[in-house]
Amino acid sequence: xxxxxxxFLHVVGAAAAFPLVSRVARAQSYPTRPVKLVAPFPPGxxxxxxxxxxxxxxxxxxxxxxxxxxxxxxxxxxxxxxxxHSPADGYTLLLCSVANAISASLYEKLNYDFAQDIxxxxxxxxxxxxxxxxxxxxxxxxxxxxxxxxxxxGKINMASxxxxxxxxxxxxxxxxxxxxxxxxxxxxxxxPMLTDLLAGEVQVAFDNLQPSIPHIRAGKLRALAVTTATxxxxxxxxxxxxxxxxxxxxxxxxxxxxxKNTPAEIVDRLNKEINAGLADPTLKARLAEMGAWPLxxxxxxxxxxxxxEIAKWAKVVRAANLKA
Numbered sequence: 386x387x388x389x390x391x392x393f394l395h396v397v398g399a400a401a402a403f404p405l406v407s408r409v410a411r412a413q414s415y416p417t418r419p420v421k422l423v424a425p426f427p428p429g430x431x432x433x434x435x436x437x438x439x440x441x442x443x444x445x446x447x448x449x450x451x452x453x454x455x456x457x458x459x460x461x462x463x464x465x466x467x468x469x470h471s472p473a474d475g476y477t478l479l480l481c482s483v484a485n486a487i488s489a490s491l492y493e494k495l496n497y498d499f500a501q502d503i504x505x506x507x508x509x510x511x512x513x514x515x516x517x518x519x520x521x522x523x524x525x526x527x528x529x530x531x532x533x534x535x536x537x538x539g540k541i542n543m544a545s546x547x548x549x550x551x552x553x554x555x556x557x558x559x560x561x562x563x564x565x566x567x568x569x570x571x572x573x574x575x576x577p578m579l580t581d582l583l584a585g586e587v588q589v590a591f592d593n594l595q596p597s598i599p600h601i602r603a604g605k606l607r608a609l610a611v612t613t614a615t616x617x618x619x620x621x622x623x624x625x626x627x628x629x630x631x632x633x634x635x636x637x638x639x640x641x642x643x644x645k646n647t648p649a650e651i652v653d654r655l656n657k658e659i660n661a662g663l664a665d666p667t668l669k670a671r672l673a674e675m676g677a678w679p680l681x682x683x684x685x686x687x688x689x690x691x692x693x694e695i696a697k698w699a700k701v702v703r704a705a706n707l708k709a
Contacts, residue, residue: 415447415475415650415651415654416447416448416449416475416476417449418449418476419449419450419451419452419476420443420447420449420450420451420452420475420476420477420478421451421452421454421476421477421478422436422439422440422443422451422452422453422454422478422479422480422641423454423456423464423465423467423468423477423478423479423480424436424437424453424454424455424456424464424480425455425456425457425458425461425462425463425464425465425468425479425480425484426455426457426461426464426484427455427457428455430575431512431593431595431637431639431675432461432480432482432484432639433453433455434675435480435509435510435639435675435677436453436480437453438668438671438672439480439509439641439659439662440452440453442658442659442662442665442668443655443658443659443662446658446661446662447658453480456468459492460484460487460488460491460492460547460548460549460550460709461482461484461485461488462488462492462495464479465479465481465485465488465497465499466495466496466497468644469497469499469502469503469644469645470496470497470644471644472644473504473643473644473645473646473647473648474647474648474651475643475647475648475651475652475655477643477644478506478641478642478643478655479503479641479642479643480639480640480641481499481503481639481640481641481642481691482637482638482639482640483551483636483637483638483639483694483698484549484550484551485499485691486499486691486694486695486697486698487549487550487551487554487698487702488549488709489695489698489699490695490698490699490702490703491548491549491698491702491707491708491709492709493708493709499691499695500691500692500695501645502644502645503642503643503644503645503691504642504643504644504645504646504647504652504684505640505642505684505687505688505690505691506640506641506642506643506652506655506656506659506684506687507640507641507655507656507659507660507681507682507684507687508638508639508640508680508681508682508686508687508690509638509639509640509641509659509663509679509680510638510639510663510672510675510677510678510679510680511613511636511637511638511677511678511680512593512594512595512613512617512636512637512638512675512676512677512678513594513611513612513613513617513636513637513676514551514552514555514591514592514593514594514611514612514635514636514637515591515592515593515594515597515598515601515608515610515611515612515617515620515623516530516555516559516589516590516591516608516609516610516611516612516626517582517589517590517591517592517597517600517601517606517607517608517609518530518588518589518606518607518609519582519583519585519587519588519589519606519607520604520605520606520607521585521588522588522589522607524609525607525609526609526624526629527609527610527624527626527628527629527630528629530589530609531563531565531629534563534565534566534567535564535565538566539566539568541565541566541567541568541588541589542567542568542570542586542587542588542589543556543560543567543568543569543570543587543588543589543590543591544570544571544572544578544581544582544587544589544590545569545570545571545572545578545590545591546571546572546573546574546575546578546592547571547572547573547574548571548707548709549707549709551593551635551636551637552575552578552590552591552592552593553569553571553591554635554698554701555591555612555635556569556589556590556591557569557701557705557707558633558635558701559591559626559630559633560705561701561704561705562630562632562633563630567589570587575592575593575596576596578590578592579592579596579597579600582606583600583605583606591612591635593637594611594617594619594620594675594676595675595676598619598620598676601620608620608623609623610623610624610625610626610628610629611623611624611625611626612625612626612633612634612635612636613625613634613635613636614627614634617676618673618678619673619676638680638690638694640680640687640690640691641655641659642687642691643655652684653684656683656684656687660681660682663679663680663681664679664681
C-alpha cells in the first residue's frame with residue numbers, strides 16, 4: 386500500500402515538474418533557426434544602426450543569425466504592426482523606439498495597442514536631440530532664443546523630419562513649456578530638413594545628435610542646448626534645455642520587444658544576452674559614437690519605460706492638438 390502511494394506521489398510530482406523542465410529546455414534550445422529583428426524605419430538611420438548593432442551581438446551570442454529586416458512606413462507603424470502580429474515564439478522581434486510611444490496617441494486608429502500587445506524584452510540605449518539654429522538667428526543661448534522668438538512672433542520656422550517624430554515632439558514640448566510661437570515645417574526625413582536649415586530657409590530644429598554634430602563642429606549650425614536632463618559626452622560644452630526651462634526632457638531611445646505572450650523564458654534569455662552586450666566595452670563604445678548611452682535593465686524596467694513614455698507624449702499630443 387505504501388509502495389503504491391509512493392509511486393502515485395512520484396508520478397504526480399513528475400507531472401508537476403514537467404512544465405518547468407519543458408520551459409527550461411525550451412529556453413536552452415532557443416533559437417534553433419534564424420531570428421528576424423524588424424527595424425520599422427529605412428536603412429541608415431539611428432533605428433537601423435541600433436538594430437544592426439544589437440542584431441550582430443545576438444547573432445554571436447545565440448549561435449543563430451539575427452536578420453535585420455527594414456519595414457518602413459507610416460512613422461514606423463507598418464513594420465511595428467507586422468512584428469507585433471507575428472507568432473509569439475521568439476523568432477520575430479521588434480526594434481521599438483520613442484516613435485512607438487508617440488504614435489500610441491498621435492494616431493487615432495492603429496491596428497495594435499503598443500502598450501498591451503508587446504512583451505518588452507530590454508531597453509538598449511537613450512540619446513539626446515540637440516537644439517540647433519542657423520547662424521543667422523541672433524541667439525547664443527536658450528534664454529536669448531526665447532526672448533528673440535517672443536519679440537518676433539510668427540517669424541521662427543521650426544523644422545522637423547516629419548509629424549510625430551522625436552525631432553518634432555521635442556520642439557512641441559519646448560513650445561508648450563516656454564510659450565513661444567513657432568511655425569512647424571515638417572520634411573520627409575532628416576536630410577532635406579538639414580539642407581534647408583543650413584541654407585537658412587528654416588531657423589531652428591531639435592535634431593538627432595549624430596547628423597548635426599559635423600555641422601556644429603564646422604560652425605555651420607549653432608548648438609544652443611541638448612534635450613536630455615544631463616549633458617551629452619558628445620557635446621560636453623553644450624548645456625541642457627532644462628538648465629533654462631525647468632522640467633524639460635526629451636530623448637530618443639530604443640529597445641527590443643516581442644509579440645505578446647512570447648514565453649517568459651525566451652524573453653529572459655534575450656534580456657540576459659542584450660544586457661551582456663550593453664556591458665561590453667566595444668558595444669558601449671559604438672553606442673557612444675552615436676551619442677547614446679546604454680540602458681541595461683530587466684523586462685519589467687523596459688515595460689516601465691514604455692508606459693512612462695506613452696503617458697508623457699500623450700500629454701504633449703493632446704496639449705498641442707496634434708494628429709497624424
